[in-house]
Amino acid sequence: xxxxxxxxxxxxxxxxxxxxxxxxxxxxxxxxxxxxxxxxxxxxxxxxxxxxxxxxxxxxxxxxxxxxxxxxxxxxxxxxxxxxxxxxxxxxxxxxxxxxxxxxxxxxxxxxxxxxxxxxxxxxxxxxxxxxxxxxxxxxxxxxxxxxxxxxxxxxxxxxxxxxxxxxxxxxxxxxxxxxxxxxxxxxxxxxxxxxxxxxxxxxxxxxxxxxxxxxxxxxxxxxxxxxxxxxxxxxxxxxxxxxxxxxxxxxxxxxxxxxxxxxxxxxxxxxxxxxxxxxxxxxxxxxxxxxxxxxxxxxxxxxxxxxxxxxxxxxxxxxxxxxxxxxxxxxxxxxxxxxxxxxxxxxxxxxxxxxxxxxxxxxxxxxxxxxxxxxxxxxxxxxxxxxxxxxxxxxxxxxxxxxxxxxxxxxxxxxxxxxxxxxxxxxxxxxx
Ligand SMILES: Cc1ncc(COP(=O)(O)O)c(C=O)c1O
Numbered sequence: 437x438x439x440x441x442x443x444x445x446x447x448x449x450x451x452x453x454x455x456x457x458x459x460x461x462x463x464x465x466x467x468x469x470x471x472x473x474x475x476x477x478x479x480x481x482x483x484x485x486x487x488x489x490x491x492x493x494x495x496x497x498x499x500x501x502x503x504x505x506x507x508x509x510x511x512x513x514x515x516x517x518x519x520x521x522x523x524x525x526x527x528x529x530x531x532x533x534x535x536x537x538x539x540x541x542x543x544x545x546x547x548x549x550x551x552x553x554x555x556x557x558x559x560x561x562x563x564x565x566x567x568x569x570x571x572x573x574x575x576x577x578x579x580x581x582x583x584x585x586x587x588x589x590x591x592x593x594x595x596x597x598x599x600x601x602x603x604x605x606x607x608x609x610x611x612x613x614x615x616x617x618x619x620x621x622x623x624x625x626x627x628x629x630x631x632x633x634x635x636x637x638x639x640x641x642x643x644x645x646x647x648x649x650x651x652x653x654x655x656x657x658x659x660x661x662x663x664x665x666x667x668x669x670x671x672x673x674x675x676x677x678x679x680x681x682x683x684x685x686x687x688x689x690x691x692x693x694x695x696x697x698x699x700x701x702x703x704x705x706x707x708x709x710x711x712x713x714x715x716x717x718x719x720x721x722x723x724x725x726x727x728x729x730x731x732x733x734x735x736x737x738x739x740x741x742x743x744x745x746x747x748x749x750x751x752x753x754x755x756x757x758x759x760x761x762x763x764x765x766x767x768x769x770x771x772x773x774x775x776x777x778x779x780x781x782x783x784x785x786x787x788x789x790x791x792x793x794x795x796x797x798x799x800x801x802x803x804x805x806x807x808x809x810x811x812x813x814x815x816x817x818x819x820x821x822x823x824x825x826x827x828x829x830x831x832x833x834x835x836x837x838x839x840x841x842x843x844x845x846x847x848x849x850x851x852x853x854x855x856x857x858x859x860x861x862x863x864x865x866x867x868x869x
Contacts, residue, residue, distance in 0.1 A: 437487075437489055437825075437826050437828075438487045438489070439471075439473060439485070439487055439489075440487060441474070441485075441486035441487045442471055442472070442473045442474045442485060442486050442487060443470070443471050445471075445474045445486055446470075446471035446472065446474070447471075456471070456472070457472060459595065460595050460596075460598075460599055461498065461594065461595030461598065461832070461833075461834065461837075462833075463599070463833070464833050465599075466598050466599065466814070466818070466833055466834055466835075467817070467818040467821040467822060467833040467834075468818050468822070469822065469825075469833070472833070473485045473486075473489075473491075473825070473830075474486040478493065478504075478505025478506055479504075479505050479506050480504045480505060480506070480844035481493060481504050481505075481842060481844040481845040481846070481849050482505070483505065483830055489828065490828055491825075491828050491829060491830035492828060492829050492830065492845070492849050492852060492853055493505070493830045493842075494829065494830060494831050494839040494840055494841065494853075495830050495831060495832050495837075495839075495840070496840030496841075496842055497704075497709065498704070498832065498837070499647060499678075499679045499683065499704050499705070499793075499838065499840050500703075500704040500705065500707065500709055501705075501709055501840070501842055502682065502683065502705050502750070502754065502763075502792075502840070502842055502843060503708075503750060503753055503754070503842060503843050503844065504842040504843060504844025504845070505709075505844070507708075507709075507749075507750070507753060507844075509749045509750075509752070509753050510708045510709060510746050510749045510750055510753070512749070513708075513745040513746055513748065513749035514708075514710070514742055514745055514746050514749075516745070517530075517741045517742050517744075517745035517746075518742060520741065521741065522740070522741065522742055523736070523737060523740050523741065523742075524741065525736065527739075528739075528741060530741055530744045530745060530748065531550065531739045531744060533748060534550070534744045534747060534748050535548050535550075537748060537751050538702070538706070538714070538716070538751075539716075541682075541686060541687040541688070541751070542681070542687050542688045542690075542691070542700060542716070543691065544688070544690060544691075544696045544697065544700055544716075544717065544718075545700055545716035545717060546716070546717065546718050546719040546722065547716060547717070547718075547719045547722035547723065548714055548715070548716030548722070549714065549715055549716065549722070549725060549733065549738070550712065550713070550714050550738055550739040550743075550744070551712075551713040551714065551715070551733070551735055551738050552711050552712065552713060552735060552737050552738060552740075552743075553583065553703060553711055553712070553713045554582075554583050554676075554678035554701065554702075554703030554704065554713045555582075555583025555584050555585055555713070556583075556713045556735070557583075557678070557701045557702065557703055557713030557714055557715045558582040558583045558585065558588060558641070558674075558676055558678075558701050558713075558715075559583065559585035559588075560715055560725075560731075560733045561639075561641075561674050561699045561701050561715045562574055562585075562587060562588075562638070562639060562641065562674070563731055563732075563733070564699060564715070564721065564722075564724060564725060564731050564733075565638040565639035565671075565672040565674060565698070565699060566638040566639075567724055567729070567730060567731035568638075568672060568698075568721055568724055568731075569638045569639075569670065569671065569672060571635075571636055571637060571638040571671070572614045572636065572638060573614050573615070573616060573633060573636045573637045573638060574587050574588075574614060574615050574616070574637070574638060574639055574641060575616045575618060575626070575629065575630070575637055575639070575640040575641065575671075576588060576590075576591065576615065576616070576617055576618075576640075576641045576642070577591075577617065577618055577619065577620040577641075577642055577643075577806075578591045578593075578602075578617050578618065578619055578620060578805070578806045578807075579591070579592075579593035579597065579602075579620060579646065579648060579649040579805070579806025579809065579836070580592075580593055580620065580641075580642065580643045580646060580648055580649075580676070581593040581594035581595075581596065581643075581648035582641060582643075582676050582678075582701075583678075584596075584604075586607045586608070586611045587607075587611055587614065587615045588615075588641070589602075589603070589604040589607060590602075590603050590604075590607065590612055590615045590617055591603065591615075591617030592604075593646075593648035593649045593806060593836055594648040594649075594834075594836055594837065595834065597649070597806075597810075597836050598833075598834040598835070598836055598837075616629060616633070616637075619805050619806070619807070620642075620646060620652065620654075620658075620804075620805045620806060621652070621654060621655045621658045621804045621805050622658075622805070623655070623657050623658050623660075623661035626640075626658075626661050626662065626665055627661055627665055630665035630666070630668070630669050630671075631665075634665060634666075634668065634669025634670075634671060635669055635670070637666070637669055637671040638671060638672065639666075639671055639672040639673065639674045639698075639699075640662050640665070640666045640671055640672075640673050640674070641674045641676060642659070642662055642673070642674070642675060642676065643675075643676050643677075643679070643680065644659060644675050644676075644677065644680060644689050644690060644693055644695070644697075645679075645680050645684075645689055645693075645790060647679030647680065647683075647793065647838050648679070648836060648837075649803075649806045649809045649836045650788055650795030650796075650797055650803055650809055650836065650837075650838060651788045651789065651790055651793050651794055651795045651838050652788060652795075652803060652804060652805070653788070653790060654693070655804065659693060659695050660695075663695055672697075672698035672699060672721070673695075673697040673698050673699075674697060674698065674699045674700075674701060675688070675690055675695075675697035675699070675700050675701065676701045677689060677690065677700055677701060677702055678701055678702060678703035678704050678713070679704060679793075679838075681700075681702050681705065681706065682705040682706060682751070682754060683705060683791065683792070683793055683840075684760065684790055684791040684792075684793070685760055685791075686754055686755060686760065688700060688702075697717070698717055698718070698721055699715055699716070699717040699721060700715065700716055700717060701713070701714070701715050702714040702715070702716070705750065705754075706747045706750070706751070707743045707746060707747045707750075708743075708745075708746030708747045708748075708749055708750030708751075709746055709750070710742055710743040710746040710747070711737075711743055712743040712744075712747055753843075756843075759843055760791065762843065763791050763792030763841055763842075763843065764791045764792065766792060766841045766845055766847070766850055767789050767790075767791050767792040767793065767794055767841050768789065769847070769850050770789075770794065770839075770841060770850050770853065770854070771787045771789035771794045773850070773854040773857070774787050774794075774796055774854070774857055775787050777854060777857050777858045777861050778857075778861050780858070780861070781858075781861040781862050781864070781865040782865055783798070783816070783861045783864050783865050783868070784798065784799060784800035785797060785798055785799070785861075786799055786800070786801070786802065786803050788803055792840060792841035792842070793838050793839070793840055793841070794838065794839050794841075795837075795838045795839065796817075796820075796839070797809055797812045797817075797835065798812050798813035798814075798816040798817050798820070798835075798864075799811060799812035799813065809835060809836060812835055814835050816864050816867075816868060817835045819860075819863060819864050819867055820857075820860045820861070820863075820864050821833060823856075823859060823860035823863045823864075824856055824857065824860050827856035827859065827860070828856070829853055829856050829857075
């Protein structure tokens with residue numbers, strides 16, 4: 437496969453853009469490639485790079501896409517919205533329609549606020565929890581990723597862990613002193629810590645199903661412990677559903693899991709592929725936000741008409757009958773096929789899958805927490821990744837990231853992918869023999 441144009445673009449990029457990328461997760465250094473692949477066009481399940489190579493895409497813009505690239509209804513909604521102006525700096529009706537749609541899908545949300553990214557939404561939800569409780573401490577879980585605001589970049593997963601900087605430089609000691617990072621799925625440690633310091637904790641922040649060190653479901657009693665210990669201590673529970681909402685079902689995953697957090701954070705899919713974030717919850721909490729209450733949050737582009745138009749078109753398309761069942765079927769075929777292909781070549785892998793989301797870890801131990809992924813074979817993954825790229829399959833260049841099947845993927849795409857994976861696992865087997 438020729439990647440000459442990507443190579444040239446990267447050489448140009450590094451002269452002007454730090455590391456040549458606008459998000460460190462896009463660096464190909466972790467998979468031992470000299471440069472990332474520059475994409476030029478996306479359509480449906482496919483991306484085309486600057487050299488004209490076509491890829492079946494499972495990156496899905498890190499989970500922001502669920503309908504595939506350039507879905508016609510979304511593209512049309514954005515074009516029409518742009519004709520009416522791109523930003524007003526005033527309230528507009530689409531904000532209300534969009535809020536109504538979200539509330540209808542997520543019963544735990546009585547009031548909502550739209551911001552521009554998951555990062556902003558999490559950052560504000562923490563401030564809101566602190567404002568609501570008058571407390572400072574935050575409990576979170578190792579390897580969960582909640583964006584790049586100061587408190588959540590301690591013990592962070594996703595791109596931060598890929599580059600070995602889960603605890604970013606530049607975070608003041610004062611911020612760090614208020615953050616307690618615990619192992620995911622460890623109800624015993626959580627209970628012990630909450631017994632000791634729970635009275636100072638403003639919120640327990642959690643990905644209800646992890647999407648940032650692979651796809652990792654909660655153990656049966658883990659979320660129960662989150663809610664019980666928080667309630668006992670008078671702390672709030674924040675669910676970061678930036679990846680999980682609308683990924684597995686029409687609505688948030690909290691309603692399938694049977695829990696109601698105090699604050700729900702949303703992003704990615706709800707923007708239909710445009711920048712967005714949102715946080716919401718019961719009116720009693722949300723009305724603490726300005727202009728009604730003392731917790732401040734603002735933003736020039738918050739609730740911008742393009743993102744909301746794209747998001748609303750996306751939500752409407754997601755209501756298509758049988759869409760989530762189809763994603764689940766394709767995800768299951770892909771996950772089973774990957775397990776079988778790896779087994780045929782004697783390569784130990786753990787494939788965690790839920791619906792159209794899955795992760796492939798080169799390990800023989802169950803992946804229930806972050807440390808299991810840290811111990812997995814990054815060399816084997818890097819080789820697998822390079823083989824898949826060469827075969828025209830686009831994955832995230834990291835052992836921590838998930839694969840996302842979209843509504844645009846077909847059974848033929850999955851079959852093609854499994855054939856490519858068969859050869860990639862064979863290469864891994866040869867390299868480790
Ligand atoms: C669970 C979760 N929360 C928050 C974020 C941050 O969202 P954004 O990249 O839109 O700032 C991400 C991004 O990957 C995420 O996966």
